[in-house]
Amino acid sequence: MIMTLKLAKMEIDFFRNFHDVQFDIGRKITVISGQNGVGKSNIVSLIASGSGLNKKGELGSNFQPEFYDFFNVESTENFTEYKLFLTYKEDGRDETVLKRLSFKDDTATNRGIRIIPRTSNRDMPGVGSKDAEKRAKDIFGVGGAARVPIPTIYLSISRLYPLGERRETVTIKELKKNSKLYQNEADAKFREWYNSVIPGSIKRDASLSIVEKKTSSRSSLHMDMERTPTLSQSVGQDNIGNIISALVDIYLLSKQEDYAGAILCIDEVEVSLHPDTQIHLLTLLEKLADELNIQFVFSTHSLTILKELLKKQIRNPDDYTVVYLKNPSSPMVTKHNKYGILKADLLGKTTFDIPKTKMYFEDEVGQHVFHMLVASLRYQCKALKSGNGLRALDEVTDSDKLQAELERLERFSGILPDLQEIVMHLGCETLLTLSTQDRTYFQRVVFLLDGDARYKGSEKPHIREYLGKEYDSTGRNDRKHPINICFLPEHFAPESYLYRVIYQLVNNETDHSVFWRTLDDSEETALYTATKIRDMFSALPPEFNNDNLKTVFKQYQPDPENSGIWKFIDKSHILDYYYNDYRNVGKLINFFDDFEKAYDIAHAKTLENRFG
Template sequence: MYLQLNASAETQSVGQDNIGYIVNSLVDFYSLSLSEDYEGGVLCIDEVDASLHPSAQVNLFNLLNRLSNELNLQIFLTSHSLTILKEIISLKEKNADQYQLVYFKGVSTPSIMKFNSYRLLKADLFQELTFKKPETKVYCEDKMTKDVFELLVNAAELLDLNFKLPPYKIIPIFLGADQLTKLPKSDTHFSNVAIILDGDANSKKKIKIEEYMKDSTIVKSLTPRELSKNFVSLPEYLSPEGYLYSIIYELVENDRDHYKFWRTLDEDPETALYSSDKIKERLIIKDSELCLDALKAESSDLLTFSSESNMLSYYYSTKQEDLLRWIKRTQAVFEHVSNRLMASRI
């Protein structure tokens, strides 16, 4: 190993010079902080990343972040470094009150942009003209969860509710709610995906479909379950099969109250053969035989009727606020995950 003993200012790199100036400033603030009347300060650093290796940039940024708290400093810095910028975006996502990124877009007529996406910011720095959001992965309990979720989204679209979901791919992974809620604690990957739970996961205490059909007010005694930011559940407190069944039961047993629904089916050649009598005979289960297993055996027919009749769009036509709350909650979850993906280091 060769050790240069006669190092001088002339042998220092630009990066070393910059770090020297920054360290001197921090030492000055430390000295000031020892006085009783010190109330904090402001430190401005131009091109904080200049001539520094990416790992050195991260180390310097972490040092500044730590000392900003210890020395009560507000730090303003400029940078063209993607390494520094993604560190700021990451911190901003965790604490928007303490960290901000102000990005100047354009040269001849610069404008201020507040990017929340590392990928979008990177695309602009490289002068790209198009940007495609990454596809959000969505995991759900099973295929029935996926199918009912898609029926709900379709109903929201038919009712022209004001929402927009980012690009996503939904994947049934055939795990229960208890297993799914534990996944993010076991692997951080599952904090960057959206997870859809069945409606019966809305409360720790589950109710049976046969109990609900006898007395739907039983749900009032349930305590709603708090879910993490990347979790959303289907509406109500029932399994997907129970959820569809309860609506079909209402439409069949009170068909006169829902004359408009059945009349609309009559007008469409593809659903004209449906009638409340036929659906009652085909799908409504005797009280003595009603249970979740019996519903799962009929799940295909429940889905087919619900899909072909656009049952949920009719059902929520008079309950749009309920569906809007659910779809907005879903949108917030999907956008949260999408933003995490775009702010990632990928």
């Protein structure tokens, strides 16, 4: 059985400016990014130094890149103290192989200071180094001072030497049709993959050639292009040609029975490529990661590539990893893998303006109730912190759980400045339909609908039947809806929801004497009594509905002076009092639980799409 090892992690205890830096490697694609001088190219080359096969490919180069071919380690460096570790793991197994990249001075034999990947027992307490080496050899076939046997290619920036700039340094050799490369369909694969990145580039009858550059350690393939002479192709075209050549080399190797996968490391993968071409290239690499079991690791400054990989990382963090290094003088991996922050750092900015998340409301009433709910959450959290707590502690058995939930949701007590609030003046049916029309756009929006929008018309409960009792939604058909849609508390329109709260306070004065006495403490609210508030609703017919309540409330205006009942609601902070009760606060928690799900998905999508 062939072992399928993959690189899983890199740890740098000490290497030049790097100290205590660790990051995971994605199973398919890992991108290393950061400002110039932070050490991206070094990292990619070091990663390529832990694995390889001393076997020549069809293009003449082996699958075992040497660090000293691309970077120089000076004898004056404290290289004997450098500590770098690479962890390799097989899918579905717990066993790993840990390699320490040690540096050996072979300048006496003109080999420079080179890397020796030694099997380490660092993570094996009680196991000696010899036993660790034996275990790695027995289980994975990995020698103690040998590379992990994964064919590896490293494409350095030296590949990007324009063919026509110094023709005397370039050799182009056309291959015969009976060559092994033709027999193994290297021409067909090169044409197919190249044209998938830059459509319509290579002629149908183009012949296959091998290109050798004195500046590059690897040969590449070439096929004639439409309207572009060989020595006139651009740096971008040459870049794609070199990458496709490496892929073809791996493809040819994959035909051998013992092939189990490969690693392709590329320095500055996006050089001279149009953003659209970069996306086509990523699509190809993603496809071949599956088909040929290739792990890709590359460095980039491309905002396009960062944006695409961040999206993929959110959906599948095991397969895709973005490693962003900041602070060249002492590099570290940032914890904030959000596109806007990374873009700001690449542009040398020291501040980052987080984009606001859009939030749609049916009307101003729903918007105002939402503001009241946010204020009430803030009030309950402050009450807990001050030690005052909530009422009715003895009447519940899960107060600790409720307190923990409030503490978790406290982050939304100051959410208003982070929202771009938009009152749509549209009904719930229209907004529900709108949310499904362009998911790419509308998944970036939080839709807050009235409580009764949970149900279709015939299923909406009548508020007059539930003034003194809870509504039982068991058996009701709650609408299916996208996660970025949430509803105001309870199961009623906003006016009905608020009237139900008011009704309980004005018709149970003894139970809520604290509320009425507190109103007497302020001149603004001292004249409010339960009798006066009941009188405001005295004209309601026996079979009243929400439309009748709207008449009492009046359509909300920005100035609360325009409506007596709204002034009472605002000045009395009625929801602060209502939810300051362990028997009621669960409803507030349930609302913000749903809001959290809607906001988190919409905010993440906003960050993904905010910058281009």
